C-alpha cells in the first residue's frame with residue numbers, strides 16, 4: 828500500500844511546469860505544447876489497452892502509471908485541476924445515488 832496520491836503527482840508536475848530545469852522530462856515535454864502532450868497521452872492509452880488485452884498485469888500496471896502521469900500533464904497544460912475532475916466524479920456519484928433512491932419503492 829502506497830501513500831502516494833495523484834494529488835502528490837499533480838503537485839510535482841506543477842513544480843516542473845514552472846521550473847527551468849532542463850533535465851526535467853515534464854518540462855521538456857510541456858515545452859513542445861499541448862499537441863505533443865496529448866499525443867503522448869493517446870500513445871500510453873493504447874499501450875494500456877494492449878496490456879489489458881494480453882492480460883499482462885505487470886505491463887498493465889506500468890502502462891497505467893505512464894497513462895496517469897501523461898493525463899496529469901495534459902490536465903496541467905490545459906489549466907484543468909485534478910480537484911475539478913474529482914468534483915465532477917463526485918457529482919456523478921451523487922446523481923446516481925439520487926436516481927437509485929428515486930427508483931426504489933417507498934417503505
Ligand SMILES: N=c1c2ncn([C@@H]3O[C@H](COP(=O)(O)OP(=O)(O)OP(=O)(O)O)[C@@H](O)[C@H]3O)c2ncn1[C@@H]1O[C@H](COP(=O)(O)O)[C@@H](O)[C@H]1O
Nearest residue numbers: 836839840843850851852853854867870892893894896897
Ligand atoms: N511519473 C512520471 C513518468 N511516467 C512516465 N514518464 C516518462 O514518460 C516517458 C515516456 O516514454 P517513451 O518511451 O514514450 O519515451 P519518450 O522519450 O517520450 O519518446 P517520444 O515519444 O517523445 O519520442 C519516459 O521518458 C518516462 O520517463 C514519467 N516522467 C516523470 N514522471 C514523474 O514526474 C516527476 C518529475 O519528472 P521530471 O520532470 O523528469 O523531473 C518524476 O519524479 C515522476 O514522479
